[in-house]
Amino acid sequence: MNAPDLPSTASHRSIALESVDSVSLSALTGILTIDLDALVANWRKLESRSIPAECAGVVKADAYGCGLPAVVTALASAGCKTFFVATLNEARAARAATKSAAIYVLDGCLVGTAEVFADIDARPVIGDLAELAEWDAFCRRTGWAGGAAIHVDTGMNRLGLSMTEAQGLLPRIQGGSHGFTLVISHLACAETLGHPMNARQIAAFREIAHAFSGIPASLANSSGVFLGPQFQFDLVRPGAALYGVNPTPEADNPMQPVVNLKARIVQVRNVERGDTVGYGATWTARRPTRLAIVAAGYADGYFRAAGGVDGVRSAEAVVAGQRCPVAGRISMDLIAIDITELPPNAVRRGHLVTLIGEGVTVDELAHHAGTIGYEVLTSLGRRYARVYRGGKA
Numbered sequence: 001m002n003a004p005d006l007p008s009t010a011s012h013r014s015i016a017l018e019s020v021d022s023v024s025l026s027a028l029t030g031i032l033t034i035d036l037d038a039l040v041a042n043w044r045k046l047e048s049r050s051i052p053a054e055c056a057g058v059v060k061a062d063a064y065g066c067g068l069p070a071v072v073t074a075l076a077s078a079g080c081k082t083f084f085v086a087t088l089n090e091a092r093a094a095r096a097a098t099k100s101a102a103i104y105v106l107d108g109c110l111v112g113t114a115e116v117f118a119d120i121d122a123r124p125v126i127g128d129l130a131e132l133a134e135w136d137a138f139c140r141r142t143g144w145a146g147g148a149a150i151h152v153d154t155g156m157n158r159l160g161l162s163m164t165e166a167q168g169l170l171p172r173i174q175g176g177s178h179g180f181t182l183v184i185s186h187l188a189c190a191e192t193l194g195h196p197m198n199a200r201q202i203a204a205f206r207e208i209a210h211a212f213s214g215i216p217a218s219l220a221n222s223s224g225v226f227l228g229p230q231f232q233f234d235l236v237r238p239g240a241a242l243y244g245v246n247p248t249p250e251a252d253n254p255m256q257p258v259v260n261l262k263a264r265i266v267q268v269r270n271v272e273r274g275d276t277v278g279y280g281a282t283w284t285a286r287r288p289t290r291l292a293i294v295a296a297g298y299a300d301g302y303f304r305a306a307g308g309v310d311g312v313r314s315a316e317a318v319v320a321g322q323r324c325p326v327a328g329r330i331s332m333d334l335i336a337i338d339i340t341e342l343p344p345n346a347v348r349r350g351h352l353v354t355l356i357g358e359g360v361t362v363d364e365l366a367h368h369a370g371t372i373g374y375e376v377l378t379s380l381g382r383r384y385a386r387v388y389r390g391g392k393a
């Protein structure tokens with residue numbers, strides 16, 4: 001007898017749950033649902049907050065773990081005309097999903113790659129004079145005039161020309177036909193309203209935008225959008241907020257959740273008072289305890305640091321509609337959840353529990369793991385089946 005084909009759980013691949021037979025469905029250990037309608041609603045919210053600036057979409061790292069092809073397709077049909085990726089490979093994937101949008105590559109033009117930009121009509125975000133010289137040489141030799149962005153550093157000290165180097169480009173800019181379609185800088189502390197760095201960076205970037213007048217200017221990431229209109233210039237570049245991460249950590253989250261993660265209960269077991277759970281025996285049952293053992297672990301991006309240790313509040317999952325704490329260390333492939341508070345027959349082996357969703361946010365899970373929502377999203381495992389909801393205009 002042939003075993004039924006299991007749906008692929010590889011990243012970048014999505015499945016339509018309606019088309020999956022029940023055996024295959026039961027075999028899925030983790031189901032990651034991406035709500036494309038919520039994603040689009042988040043983009044529209046950021047867009048309307050930024051008028052008259054244009055609102056781009058940052059889709060690097062497989063669209064923050066949500067799947068670049070589906071995300072670009074959904075945002076492009078909502079009207080997004082500019083995308084940012086980190087790498088040329090990501091640009092290729094984005095180009096496959098949109099014929100007409102502008103695609104900027106934040107890592108810029110790596111040595112010897114200029115022709116690939118022309119091949120797929122992508123634009124490097126150039127942050128170094130040697131890189132600019134190589135790009136210029138390519139454009140002169142081939143006549144390619146697809147455009148490039150200039151990145152000017154205003155305090156991040158990561159990528160970008162120094163202020164002095166940027167001022168050195170002024171004669172070229174005043175001479176016209178400079179080949180620049182955008183000038184950007186990046187905020188280091190945008191999520192902290194009132195951080196002195198924001199004032200320093202906006203002052204420096206104002207100078208640049210003024211000197212580069214005629215070239216659209218862009219400074220704000222997700223949190224930057226919420227620092228106010230003076231940070232929005234001609235184009236804003238939100239990433240994390242599109243996917244539901246709170247861009248205003250000091251206040252309520254204005255964005256809708258996009259990601260829902262469910263994982264399968266492999267076993268329900270009872271342990272005695274005084275028994276310990278998991279590696280290192282870090283968690284002790286203080287009463288007769290019922291555990292749901294769930295098929296996801298740190299190999300799936302459920303961070304080990306979110307585990308339950310005696311005396312420390314652990315991450316929580318939603319089981320049968322109720323929040324229940326993680327008990328003991330997170331294993332590579334498994335998590336134990338304390339379901340003692342649930343009615344005796346509330347869940348059985350084979351049921352799903354919610355690890356993200358139903359009120360458990362990406363930011364909350366990140367908090368328990370000592371990290372940020374960005375890292376939770378970009379770590380979402382390859383073993384999960386990715387399912388898309390909505391997104392059809």
Ligand SMILES: *Cc1c(COP(=O)(O)O)cnc(C)c1O
Pocket residue numbers: 058060106185186220221222223237238239240241
């Ligand atoms: C990642 C990135 C963004 C998007 O940042 P979010 O905080 O996710 O909104 C914008 N600009 C640059 C240069 C980036 O690297």
